[in-house]
Amino acid sequence: MRGTVLRIVFAAAGGGLVHLSFPPRTAWWLAPLGFAVLGVLLHGRRARAGFGWGVVWGLGFMVPLLRWTGEFVGLIAWLPLALLCAVLIGVGTALMARVSTLPGGPVLMALLWVADELLRGVFPFGGFPWGRIAFGQPEGWYLPLASLGGAPLIGFAVALTGFGLARLGRGWRRALPLVVLPPVLGLAATPLVGTAPDRGTAVVAAIQGNVPRAGLDFNAQRRAVLDNHVRRTLELAEDVERGRAERPDLVIWPENSSDIDPFRNPDAAARIDQAVAAIGAPVAIGAVVVDRSDGLPRNTVVLWEPGAGPTDTYTKRQLQPFGETMPYRSFFRLFSAAVDRAGTFQPGTDPEGFAMGPAKVAVDTCYEVAFDGVVRDSVRAGADIIAVPTNNATFGYTEMTYQQLAMSRVRAVEHGKAVVVAATSGVSAIVRPDGAVVDRTGLFTPDALVARLPLRGEATLATRLGAWPERVMAALGLLGAALGLTMQRRGSRPTPGAGAGEEETDGGPAGAA
Template identity: 35%
Template sequence: MPLWAAVLLAAGAGAILDGGFPDRGWWVLAPVGVALMLLALLGRGPGAGLLVGMVAGLSFWLIHISWLTLYLGPVPWLALAILQAIFFGLSLAVIAVVLRHGPRIWPSALGRLGLVPATVAGLWTAREALTAVWPYGGFAWGRVALSQSESPFGSLAAWVGMSGLSFIVVWLSALMVQLLRERRLGRTVRSGIAVGAIAVLLAIPAWPTVQTGSTRLAAVQGASDAGLFARYAPGQILADHASATLPLIGEEVDFVVWPENSSDIDPTRSADAARVSDDISRAMNAPLVTGTITERDGKFYNSSLLWKAGQGAVGLYDKVHPVPFAEYMPDRAFWRPFAPELVDLVWRDYEIGTRSNVFDLNGILAGIAICFDIADDQLVREMIDGKAQIILAQTNNADFGRTDESVQQLAIARLRAIETGRTVVNISTVGSSAIITPDGQTLDSLPTWEPGAMVQTVPLSDTVTPAMRVGRGIEWLVSGLGLAGLTLCLLGAVRRRSGTIHRPLRFQ
């Protein structure tokens, strides 16, 4: 198709890809969006592929993270979207090379329908893996796998993890595109291959999670506006969560969990806040897991405390993945001239935590994730290595109002439950709060921006899923496959070019 048509198709494909994610959650649109991007790349060189990829990436990211504009305005939103679109464009530029030269280098049916889709999916996954950790700790949002949290393919996360699930979805999209290109096979054969590939994936059974016990917990949402620009009296957020917990007195629970920043006054430094935490723990006859900002040796931490009445903080976890440009300002002197007012909003820098992210709640081992931690593959694996039997994902989504951010984060929590074979308690100051069982089902949830509590008996498990056992090996494998395939395509293209009359490169 003409380049202008490919650019328009790429712009539409980005919007369609976003439609596969929550809030809409029309998961089938995700592989469709990817397939349309690949169609726009057919016949393109790397230059045109970069353009098409940049347009597709911008279309997707500008929609997907539009919640950033709610309080912070357009600058952070545009900056992050453009950065991610650059990565997107670079990956689609090399994918264009594979789509163009791969079928010539691997002319057999196995090459055209096997190696080409696998290489494309591997390169896509490699881009996701890179941007999940770099720069400044990465941004693990928007991975194709996250669109499948409530799809029939979601159960595959227990077998292959987040990166493996992204690979499968993109591989399926690339296979469909290659089948459309295939002229040597009849329509019936091509349809049979497409249906067979989908059927095989759907036939893979869910990983059997073995329940090793149960626990009864209370997860409390205070509906507190704890956003960056919110105005509240000191102690108001703490009071809101205490008030939402008081109706639970008399319930027999093993522990109570509050969200990130649920105690806006540090109980390790304030006698009044300590007294409130003591009262809650004593009244519920159970330890309290609460979030607060701690200061130690002049350094600030976004922390989760394990609080017991009469003993105080007997456990402490500091957020390992503070969000750059929000919870700390990397390279402040460099970035400040570009947007001094925005940079100065981040007036204190939270330190990167180094403590274990597993709490012992009277014999129950709980993995602790504070907000963005739940998107960090390495931290999740550390929980499982630490023998966590349940995951408590504490978060504060107040800065994002009623936007898609909270449900996008809940989708991550849901896939983590499947991937790890653990119950995940996603508890927020304002929502979306839910308890997700190891099969990805919602056991309980709370309306957004309304105070309330979830009191449930949930399964515990020490199952180690294949995804957790293999760890990042799957990611390295499929990324390496993509890079190896790209290398072969480049070498083959060079050999083909060297055997022909040299012609000037054209932007096509």
Template identity: 30%
Template sequence: MGLLTSPWTAACATGLLLTAGFPLWHYAPAGWIALVPLLVHVAKLSLGTAFSLGFLAGFIHHLTTLSWITYVVTHYGNLPLTVAAAVLCLLCAYLALYPAIFFAVAQRWQGSQGLAIWGLPCLWIALEWGRAHLLTGFPWTNVGYTQTTVTPLVQTADLAGVYGVGWLVVLGNTVLARLVKGRVGLRHVCAAALCAALFVAYGLWREKSFENPHQNAAHPLHVALIQGNIDQSVKWDPEYQEATLNIYWNLSQAALEEKPVDLLVWPETAAPFFYGYEDTPTRRLHDIAASVQVPILLGIPWVIPDGASPRLQNRAVLLHHDQGIVAFYAKRHLVPFGEYVPLKRVLFFVEKLVAAAGDFVPGRGPSVFPFKDTFLGLLICYEAIFPELARDAVRHGARVLVNLTNDAWFGRTAAPYQHLDIARWRAVENRVPLVRCANTGISAIFDPTGKTLTSLPLNVAATTKATVFVGSNTPSFYVRYGDVFAWGCTLTALLCVVYGEQARRRRLFKNPSCHFLGKPPSGMVWFKKKMPL
């Protein structure tokens, strides 16, 4: 196995294999072996070297997975490529700290078969959980997402979210690593195989239970997605406002030609003007609603009057042809350095990437829209990567999740495909349909199993329709209890750290020479002779 001969080569292999599970490669089996190359080496490494190699693996993984960030920064931040590369490297260096900690702890735990096999998966999930919440959170590269194409495993998300699948994938890696080294007991292999079998069996059962959506559905909801494909370079040009609205109007008319729909869905900031402050496009929007005679759910920037310093919000609104705006939701989790600047007093020199001037302010909570005897829960843009926001909406009564996004920022990179994959999991976790409308794509509608009912490809102006069946009010386990699995892994990891350090100290006390290379210092020999154990 030439790949495993050098720890540095192994670290590079681990980073690249982790990336291979994400779009555009989508090679799910890579996730099950990604950590193995480096795990087989950690026992022979010092603590510092294990940390450094873990950092290298994490840096390579995030650098290759998130390379699209340079596109965003250069094209819309107007920054030189060298600066964009520096921004990407800084982010990747931060994200690499988490796998660095993982492999450092793995080095400490190699003396315990139980910790090395069962403790490490809990530690990985604990670190992912921390990354999802620290510094505004960034759970984009959770290892569970590498299994998006493995439908039976995805179905288990209604129990433990994406963290449950991630735990199983890391468990597969730890078992394989011990098998490669020939240091694993049969009972551990059998227990791990049983866990995998239970995951798959549950997933197959849950998938089958949703085969007939009519059985448990309250009523069907006919939805049309309107993908305008408005280029980001002209989106905010005042001279292009009328053309943009006409594109959405024409597509909406086309969507209504074959058969009626209950709801037209436009993407995030589909109306590129400040509603109520710009009279001409505001009137034009109402004229469009009156002409189609169907409620429109769309994204729009909003101005909140506040004296001489008005504040901005990124909103989704439900527009009726005869009642005007009847409901709205303001985005709660804003994009750092895009919609606001974190630590602005310190980072006063940072330019925002958005074309609209001013800071956006977050909404205060979930807003569930009553519609056609059901309720819609809104997620704007990358709010779909935060499971707790979708769960919050469903806990407040939403029976259909709607994700409005503008992925034009990403261009023709892997990011739109990654973003789409992540959103799919929110449908399964909450066992509700998810309607996703994106400006340039990828727009799609998922059923409660994450199955794609319809979709539109990237960078086309088009429309598509599907019927979603609104289910019963019975919440999934994940809706009721949230990330209790991730919390359990975090607590277990902490207990394992305490136990591992205590066990290591006991071994050192019993055999001081085992932690020194070559002959132990004379003082240790004297201590061992005087204190026989």
């Protein structure tokens, strides 16, 4: 019994190491160590034990990582979501256990990790890709791999390093290349991360106006939020006139910077017009717009141009369940009345961004930056820079905003584009195409960031290949799992391995198979 408890602690600690590798910390190298723990636990196990260890490891990872989801609504959102993510990780580790003793076992296990992340990216409720390993690697040796195969390739490389570490004690000559090769390839890919401005440059400004207060009712004073962003834009315009700042070619306001519909409220439109005229550049305004066709709201970014007013719109395509939408509202209301705070927003369908001054801007609003396909489609629409208007006020001072900034940094390298993150309350940031942060704001502080950024039309290999690297890796992992199960049915039993230093074939939280 004592040994089982110690192994459970060992498993949870392994997942905790992966969490500690995520921002705002910069200990990216802890992630492979967390996977090494998982590799030790899974070696030679049957599927049921593999599932159990994976769930415990996943809880150690996801519970602290997703704490921000319960900042203002409590455990009812946080712990069920963390448990669901851990269970989905357990599905993958059940298969990893079956291939762990096959030839090339660590490679197959890393491929199955990619398949598991693919599953979590589409299921349930449209997927929840938060916690992908790549999003904890905005710095360090693995990041350049994003330009070759996107976030999935980073996840594969980190997992492979960890699973290779787990095998060092069982034959270091075979395991050592698995440990060394992934980070070496990442370092070798560094020169492939392009930063040259092949379409020229543009001066970009990100406005952070701040909100009256943090929490779910941050926009109760909607006019105050709008006025804050108008005021900070006017201050920037004054700085430009006095030579303290370079005049921007385009300006990005955050998501929800105007929760007053400017198409229905002339006073809101007048305030926006005042700010846009003062800065003398096109401004992307995050607004809540009620569609006249059905009377339902859209999370919209409005392109507002000097002297012309609103000329184009982008509607958020990937909506946040349990926030902007509420699946099975009547069912979940049985557990919490907080579900009625969730909106009835309708998704957009067009990935096309905006032509703003010299730049073609891809718009990926807040939650969308976590989804490979959403960002890819917006970039493929001809963009040479990426804008991420976001609103993190509903998550207070938690780590959520830093995790989201890490995603933007990975997207910069993946697609070879500079990224402009404009947040209502922080952290706003300017990111170069190599993932480096040029400038950033603090939390809940009005600010304006201005920087000259390269405009890049060249597509990276990751952009051109699209989803294929992830699909191929996931398919290979599942084929390996099918081979392992076939061997089991034919009576071929893999050699039992040790879990946390003790010989055991089946032991684990899920019980003996």
